[in-house]
Amino acid sequence: MTSSTLRSHTCGELNKKDTKKEIKLCGWVNSRRDHGGIIFIDLRDRYGFTQIVLDPKKLAEADKLRREWCIQITGLVRERPKGMENKNIITGEIEVEVKKLNILNESEVPPFEIDDRMEASEELRLKYRYLDLRRPVMQERLLVRHKAAQVVRQYLSSQSFMEIETPMFVKTTPGGARVFKVPSRTHTGKFYSLPESPQMYKQILMVAGCDRYFQLARCLRDEDLRVDRQPEFTQIDIEMSFIDREDIYNIIEGLLKDIFKKVLNVEIKIPFLRLSYQDTMSRYGSDKPDLRFELELKDVSSIMKNSEFGIFKNILEKKGVIYCLNAKGCGKFSRTEIEELIELGKTHHLPGLAWIKVEDKKLESSIVKYLPEKVQKELIKAVNAKENDLLLFAADEFEKAVNALGQVRLHIGKKLNLMNQKEYKFCWVTDFPLFEWNEEVNNWQAKHHIFTMPLEEDMKYLETDPSEVKGKLYDIVLNGVEIGGGSIRIHKKEIQARTLQVTGLNYEEAEKKFDFLLNAFKFSAPPHGGIAIGFDRLCALLCGINDIREVIAFPKNKAAENPMDGSPQDWTPEFLKELNLKLDVVKKN
Amino acid sequence: MTSSTLRSHTCGELNKKDTKKEIKLCGWVNSRRDHGGIIFIDLRDRYGFTQIVLDPKKLAEADKLRREWCIQITGLVRERPKGMENKNIITGEIEVEVKKLNILNESEVPPFEIDDRMEASEELRLKYRYLDLRRPVMQERLLVRHKAAQVVRQYLSSQSFMEIETPMFVKTTPGGARVFKVPSRTHTGKFYSLPESPQMYKQILMVAGCDRYFQLARCLRDEDLRVDRQPEFTQIDIEMSFIDREDIYNIIEGLLKDIFKKVLNVEIKIPFLRLSYQDTMSRYGSDKPDLRFELELKDVSSIMKNSEFGIFKNILEKKGVIYCLNAKGCGKFSRTEIEELIELGKTHHLPGLAWIKVEDKKLESSIVKYLPEKVQKELIKAVNAKENDLLLFAADEFEKAVNALGQVRLHIGKKLNLMNQKEYKFCWVTDFPLFEWNEEVNNWQAKHHIFTMPLEEDMKYLETDPSEVKGKLYDIVLNGVEIGGGSIRIHKKEIQARTLQVTGLNYEEAEKKFDFLLNAFKFSAPPHGGIAIGFDRLCALLCGINDIREVIAFPKNKAAENPMDGSPQDWTPEFLKELNLKLDVVKKN
Numbered sequence A, B: 001m002t003s004s005t006l007r008s009h010t011c012g013e014l015n016k017k018d019t020k021k022e023i024k025l026c027g028w029v030n031s032r033r034d035h036g037g038i039i040f041i042d043l044r045d046r047y048g049f050t051q052i053v054l055d056p057k058k059l060a061e062a063d064k065l066r067r068e069w070c071i072q073i074t075g076l077v078r079e080r081p082k083g084m085e086n087k088n089i090i091t092g093e094i095e096v097e098v099k100k101l102n103i104l105n106e107s108e109v110p111p112f113e114i115d116d117r118m119e120a121s122e123e124l125r126l127k128y129r130y131l132d133l134r135r136p137v138m139q140e141r142l143l144v145r146h147k148a149a150q151v152v153r154q155y156l157s158s159q160s161f162m163e164i165e166t167p168m169f170v171k172t173t174p175g176g177a178r179v180f181k182v183p184s185r186t187h188t189g190k191f192y193s194l195p196e197s198p199q200m201y202k203q204i205l206m207v208a209g210c211d212r213y214f215q216l217a218r219c220l221r222d223e224d225l226r227v228d229r230q231p232e233f234t235q236i237d238i239e240m241s242f243i244d245r246e247d248i249y250n251i252i253e254g255l256l257k258d259i260f261k262k263v264l265n266v267e268i269k270i271p272f273l274r275l276s277y278q279d280t281m282s283r284y285g286s287d288k289p290d291l292r293f294e295l296e297l298k299d300v301s302s303i304m305k306n307s308e309f310g311i312f313k314n315i316l317e318k319k320g321v322i323y324c325l326n327a328k329g330c331g332k333f334s335r336t337e338i339e340e341l342i343e344l345g346k347t348h349h350l351p352g353l354a355w356i357k358v359e360d361k362k363l364e365s366s367i368v369k370y371l372p373e374k375v376q377k378e379l380i381k382a383v384n385a386k387e388n389d390l391l392l393f394a395a396d397e398f399e400k401a402v403n404a405l406g407q408v409r410l411h412i413g414k415k416l417n418l419m420n421q422k423e424y425k426f427c428w429v430t431d432f433p434l435f436e437w438n439e440e441v442n443n444w445q446a447k448h449h450i451f452t453m454p455l456e457e458d459m460k461y462l463e464t465d466p467s468e469v470k471g472k473l474y475d476i477v478l479n480g481v482e483i484g485g486g487s488i489r490i491h492k493k494e495i496q497a498r499t500l501q502v503t504g505l506n507y508e509e510a511e512k513k514f515d516f517l518l519n520a521f522k523f524s525a526p527p528h529g530g531i532a533i534g535f536d537r538l539c540a541l542l543c544g545i546n547d548i549r550e551v552i553a554f555p556k557n558k559a560a561e562n563p564m565d566g567s568p569q570d571w572t573p574e575f576l577k578e579l580n581l582k583l584d585v586v587k588k589n
Helices: A060-064 A123-126 A136-158 A199-207 A244-264 A279-284 A310-317 A335-347 A373-382 A399-413 A456-459 A494-503 A507-513 A517-521 A535-542 A573-578 B061-063 B122-127 B136-158 B198-207 B245-264 B277-284 B308-315 B335-347 B374-384 B398-417 B456-461 B493-502 B505-511 B515-521 B535-542 B575-576
Strands: A022-035 A038-045 A048-054 A070-079 A094-106 A182-185 A192-195 A212-220 A233-240 A273-276 A297-299 A321-327 A354-359 A362-364 A391-397 A426-430 A436-440 A441-446 A473-478 A481-488 A528-534 A582-583 B022-033 B038-045 B048-054 B070-079 B094-105 B181-183 B190-193 B212-220 B232-241 B273-276 B298-299 B322-325 B356-361 B362-365 B391-394 B426-430 B435-438 B441-447 B472-477 B483-488 B528-534 B582-583
Touching: A022 A048, A022 A094, A022 B094, A048 A070, A060 A094, A094 B094, A136 A212, A136 A244, A136 A535, A136 B136, A182 B181, A199 A212, A199 A233, A199 A517, A199 A528, A233 A244, A233 A481, A233 A535, A244 A426, A244 A473, A244 A481, A244 A528, A273 A279, A273 B441, A279 A297, A279 A399, A297 A399, A310 A321, A321 A399, A321 B493, A335 A391, A335 A399, A335 B441, A362 A373, A391 A399, A426 B356, A481 A535, A494 A507, A494 A517, A528 A535, A528 B212, A573 A582, B022 B094, B048 B070, B061 B094, B094 B232, B122 B356, B136 B212, B136 B535, B198 B212, B198 B515, B198 B528, B232 B245, B232 B483, B232 B535, B245 B426, B245 B483, B245 B528, B245 B535, B273 B277, B277 B298, B277 B398, B277 B426, B298 B398, B308 B322, B322 B398, B335 B391, B362 B374, B391 B398, B426 B535, B426 B575, B472 B528, B483 B535, B493 B505, B493 B515, B505 B515, B528 B535, B575 B582
Parallel strands: A048 A094, A273 A426, B048 B094, B273 B426
Antiparallel strands: A022 A038, A022 A070, A038 A048, A070 A094, A182 A192, A212 A233, A233 A528, A297 A321, A321 A391, A354 A362, A354 A391, A426 A473, A436 A441, A473 A481, A481 A528, A582 B582, B022 B038, B022 B070, B038 B048, B070 B094, B181 B190, B212 B232, B232 B528, B298 B322, B322 B391, B356 B362, B356 B391, B426 B472, B435 B441, B472 B483, B483 B528
C-alpha cells in the first residue's frame, strides 16, 4: 500500500496492464528531453522511474520544469510506441500522458548529479547527504539494511528471543573500549557513560531469567580516528542461557542462512566449517581466513631441520617454525613481483621471505643448494609442488611466520583473482587462547574479556601454564572478514576467581571494578553465552561493498564529523555553565 | 525452538502427552516443600513452572537446594496423582520424577521474594532489578513490549516503510527540549548532542526521497527531574511523503488495530473519532479526553446571560464563558465531597465552582434565587437535568473554565468508577492553534514547532490574526492519555517565511538557526508529515498500568539514577583531563 492522498501509484509499478487508466504520480524530475515540441521526463521516486510526456502547449508550466523539481501529475497510462520500450525497468513498456501538472516544489541546482555514476567527493556527498541518498543505489542499500534488520528480528523472535532495550546511559567499568561521557546537569560532578556495547546488561538479563535476548544495539565508542571507524555503530547483540557453544552456532547459522536467502535470494550452506585458532593460523595464517580460495600454508619445519640453510637452522634451534606457501602457477612471477611479496612480508614484521621456483621439473633458487636431495623430495611431496609453482618460505616464531605468510596468501589470491565475488564462505574460528602475556605490566591479561569460560580440558593449566588455556570463544568469519564474535561466559564464582587470579586480581578487587555484574552473579547466574555481529559490516557485505558508511544513512566522516549538520559543534558559555564545566585548554595560535 | 545443550524442554510446556518421557529441564528453585521425606520443587524459568519431585535418599544434593538456586535436572514425566492437578498452569497435570540433579549455581538469599505480590520498595527493586525481573509479571511485561515492537515493524514494513537508523550524535538546534551533550575528545572545545527526537533527520530523509520512514527511536532529553519522567525513552517515529493528514490517520489506525489484536487479542474499532481541539475542549475540557464515559460539558453562557448572579454576569461581560457539567446522579454528594470538587477547581486555577442539586424535581442551591424561572427551565433542558443530578458551573475565560471543569469531570469519572479498565477508546484531536501569545517576549510563538503547516483555509489570517490560525496538527489519545502526536510539515519556502514572520523571525535569520534543515529544503522537499508515538507509554497501557518504568528493563529512578549500576558516576581527574574539561563548582559543605 503506497497510494496516498497525493498519488494513486508509485513511479515503480505501472505496466501494460494499467494502459488507459487515469493515474496520479508524485516524484522528482530525474531527466528531461525535449523532442518535437514535446517534453519527456523520467519521473523518479524511491520505487523507480516512470516516463511521463508533457505537451507544453497544453500545460503552461511544463516548460519551467528542471532537474530535481518535485511534481505531482495526473495522466493516462499508454503503451510506448513499438521499439521505444525499455526492458530494463518494470515501467519500461508504458508512459504517462500528462493531463494535469502540479509543481510541488522547485529546486536549486544540485551540486552534483543524482546519478549512480557518482563522481562527487565524499565530503560533498556527506554534506548533501539528502541528495546523495536520492540515488537509486543508495536507496537500494537502505532497503537491504531495512530488510536484513527485519529478517533478524523475525528469525530471532521465532526462536523465542525477546528484543530488550538496554540503557543508553550506563556506568562505565574498567577495561574495554574508551566510552563517550555525558555530563549530568542535575547531578553536578557526575556523568553517564554511553554504552560501547550492552555486554554487562545482557549478561544481567540472563541473571534476570530472560533466557534469550537480542537487540539491534546502538553502540558508541570514543576511539581514535581511523578511516573505517564510526563513533556510532549497530550490532546484532545476542545472549542465551542454558546453552553451550553449539547452541550459538546453530542459532547464528540459521539466522545468517535466513538473511542471505531473504535479502539476496542466496542459499548458503550450513553448518559452517569450524576451525580452531591454531588450525586457521597454521593453514591460512589468519584468524579470519578467506576460504574462497585454497592456497594453504604448510608446516615444513620437520623437513627443513635437515636442510643446511643457516637461517632456517637458526630459527629452528630457537624453537621457531618454517612454513611454506605453494603459490600455484606463480613460477613465472618476475623479480619485481617477488620483491613485492618480500616487501609485504616485511610490513608484517617478517625480515625475509625465501622462495623456490619449480622450473623444468627442478627446484630453482639461491637456497636450493642448501637443500639435500632428500629434503627437496620431501618438500615437493609435502607441498605438492608442480611445474611452474612458486614456493614461499617464512621462518620465524609461529605467529609472526604464519601471519606474514597469510598476508602473502591474500595478496596472491587478489592478484590471481581467486576470490569469487558472488561466493559466500563462512566459518567459525574457535578455541582462542584465553590469556596473553602483557610485556608492559609483566603479567597475563585476558585476551578478550575476563568473563570468558575456559575450555573444560584446559582448566588444569590455569595455575600452571596460562598460555595453554583456551577459551570458549568464537568468531564468525565471512570471506576473510570477521563479522562477529562472542563467548560462553563464566557463571560460577570459583572459576571466575581462578581466571582473575591469573591476571593478578583477587576476586574481592575484581568485585570493586565490576561491582554490579559480579553482585548480580551472586544470585545464581545461569550458564550463558552470547555473540555480537557487526550489523553495518554485515549490511555492507550484503551490498557487495566494503565501506560501512555506504550503508549508514548519516555517517560521520573520517574525522568523526557530520558535514551535513556540522556536528560536533562549539561549546557556548551558557551550555558549559549549565553543566558546571569549564574548558581547560591553552589556546593555540 | 527452545531446547538446547542443557535442556530438552522449558518449564512451561510439559503436559500429559509427555508422560513417561525422559526430559531435561533447567531453571530456578521457586519454592520447596518437604513431604514425607520427598522434596517438591516448583522449578521456574521464563516460560513457566514445572513441579519436580526429588528423593533425597537417592539424590544426595537435593537436601541442599534453596530458593533461587539454579539447577539442571533429568527426570521422567508422570501424571500427578488424582486431585493434585493445578488447572491454572499448562504443566499442572504433570510432575517430573528427578533421576539426576545438577546444581548449576547457588544463590545468596534474595533481598525480597521473587513473587508477583511484590512488597519491596521501588529503590530496592531497581537495585536488584535482575531479581525483580525474574517475577513472571515482569517477564510478561517485557514480552508484551517485545511483541508490540515486532508488530510495529511487521506492520509498517508491510506498508512499504523502511526502518532507518538516524544518528545518536547530532547537532542541536534552538528550541525544543534541552538536550544532553557529549564532549568531543578529538575535537577540543566541541560537543555532540544526543537526539531529543529524530525530527530534523526524518524530515531530511523525506527530502532524500525515502518516502516512508520509521524507527523505534531512542530519544534522550535533559529535562528537570519529575516522577514520571525518564531521561531516555523510545518512540515509534514515522514520517511519510506525498500525503496529507488522512494518510497518517489511516496508517496509525491500522497499526494500532494490529498491535491490540496481536498483542492483546482485542479488536479495536477504526476509524477513530476525530475531534477538533475546540470541540474536545468544549465537550471534555481536555485535549486528551477520556471517552470511556460520557459526562460532557455544556456551554450555558447564552442561557446564563439572563441570570442575575453577579459573578456570572461579570464574567460574561468580560467575554468569559459559563460551562456546566451535569454530574449525573451525584445529587447526594455531601458538603465535603462538593468541597473537594471546588478545591480541585482551585488547583486548576478556577477561583470558584458554583453548583446546583436537583432535589424533589427542583433546583436547590444558594444561587438558584438568582436564576429566573425561564433560565432554570432552559438550563434543565440544556443539560438534561434529572432528579438527583449535580450541576457544576465554571465561569471564566474559555480555556480556564473548561480545563478546570474537565478535571472535575475526570475526578467524578474515577469516583463513580465510570472508566471500564478493559475498554480502549481512541480518538484523534486535531486542528490545534498554530501560535500562542508569549507574554514574556510580547510576541507570538509556535505552539508546537515552527515547521507545522497551517490549515489552507486559515492561511489568510497569518498576517492579520495569528490566533485564528490552526495547524495541521494531530494528537492520538487513548483513554485520556496522549500517546502520540505529529503534524503535516511546511515544505514550501513561501509558507515557511510567512509563519516565521508571525513569530518575528525573517527567513534569513531562521536559516541560521535551522541551517541544515532549511538548506535541505532548498532542493525540493516533498509534501510530508509524520507522527511519533510514545512506545513506553503505549506498552504500559497494553499492560494495563500507568508507570512506564514497569515496561523498561533498566529504568532510572525519580532522580535519574540507576541504583543497580550506580550511574551517573563521579568524574575522575583523568576523565576530565582527557576531555579538556574542568569542573566549575564551588564545593558546598
